Amino acid sequence: MTDDAYLVLLSGPAATLGVPPAAVGELACMETPAVRAWLDAQGVTAASPRLRLLPPEETAAIPEDAERLPVPLGEEELSRVRHHAAPRDVARLEEELLAYRSCADGRDALLARALAAGVPAHRVAELTGEDLAAVKAVAR
Structure with missing residues (x-):
């Protein structure tokens, strides 16, 4: 796994990976000379349906070719x-986990539901501001 997010040009069934950059709003990286030059070299625009943005934990799924x-990317x-x-x-x-930050009512039940639904423990901790050990303890 890498610490960088990736802009990727995809086609076929792989085109469902990640998200279109335009879907997440303004991204500072999209205005950098490096990204602009890369898009020009690929012959696509930032609005291309083939252009996808993948977070670091999904980069292993990028096709080799x-x-x-x-x-x-900034934290936000x-x-x-x-x-x-x-x-x-x-x-x-x-x-709901983001809303949780302002209200701890039903904390354990919400954390358990999120973990049971497949939200990774580190992501639950990130979204709620809870300590990762406390989140993992709810899963037991």
């Missing part, structure tokens, strides 16, 4: 990418 470019940008890349039911739970 796919054109790719590592891009730096990466959170938006992960949110848009999550399946709808998981995305809904992630929204």
